[in-house]
Amino acid sequence: MENIMTENDRVQCKLLGFLLEYPAASWNTELADVNEIVETVNDCRRRQLLRSFLTYVESTPLLQLQETYTAAFDLDPATSLHLTYHLLGDGEDRGKALAKILWVYHREGYDAAIDELPDFLPMVLEFLALCPEPEEATPLWSCLSAVAELAERLQKDKHPYGGLMELVAEIVHPCVITHPDSISKEV
Template sequence: MRTLKILGMLLGYPSGEQIKALPECLALLRKETWLPEASLTEIEALADWMQGQDLMDLQEEYVDLFDRTPSLSLHLFEHVHGDSRDRGPALVDLHNLYQEAGLMIAVHEMPDYLPLFLEYLSVLPPEQAAHDLSGAIDVIAAIGARLKNRKTPYAAIFGALEEAAERKPDDKAIAAALAEDAGAPLDNQQLDREWTEQFAFENSAQTNPEGGCPAAEDLVERMKESVNQAGTRSS
């Protein structure tokens, strides 16, 4: 299923190759008919906007959103436990899950990177992909809501992912996430503080007795559960 892989591609760092591929990608999205018309229209508007931007301006916009605003990070596990070492075991489990599905990733790639997660989902049967996507949909929806607050066309991708998931996001969880951080851009002092806290996390002992992050592990377990259920159905 190419729809999810295309949505992941649209979330990648902007490049000339990405922009050139947009017309073909839009045609494939319509051909696959996995998204409702409203989502397709919003994705097409995003593509039009991207094509109308100077590439360097588009890249700067991307970095401001996804690299310089922690609450918009495309690394899913950062939203459940920041940059602490607690991410490690969950990342390993997720990496193993990808390998079981036949997806090989580069050494420098982090398994919780949303475009990579969507590429993994794209190799699964549609029903299983929709189920696995639901395991991360609350985090995805919170990012999408923050992007809407920023009035950026990138929000269209997250709205489409909500439509593609098996279940709808938990409204209370999204409201709580927005109350904590609505996605506003950080000023220089906040950026410096975030940088400092990143290293503070690395030197702290905030793990559970088994050394993992419960929230992150729960996300992995939801994904594993769907894989195991699919294996049971096929046997």
């Protein structure tokens, strides 16, 4: 199979997965490492979007970061980071899609966190960073199709996470368009 993601894309997936996690108190100690990684991003526009987000994080109290994150990603279903929710809502079909994604993880040897559903965007990004071209990953490509709409919503609202989601959409877009049949067939 042809490699869709570059090594730089994989590094950015790992970074974006980290930045899209709930803001923890440990963020302050990890920001120096994150800033170093951002400086290795070879695309100037992407690097600037990441710098802008990090400036926001560094200038915002942790409690406010946590409130902003929770309001957007935990309390608003329209911007949930659980990707299959955007495609299937809550129900039996979503449960089947989640099981299929988990199967892909296990097949590829990825040890998925047990405290999150397998369609949680930070987890999906970490998986792509470690295994960018999984075999038989149709359920995964299908759920990634929701990222562009999610990015559009956050950008429209001028949400602090809008730029990050725009980067995610840009990075995963080649995966989605390379597997267009999966969108309608599999999830």
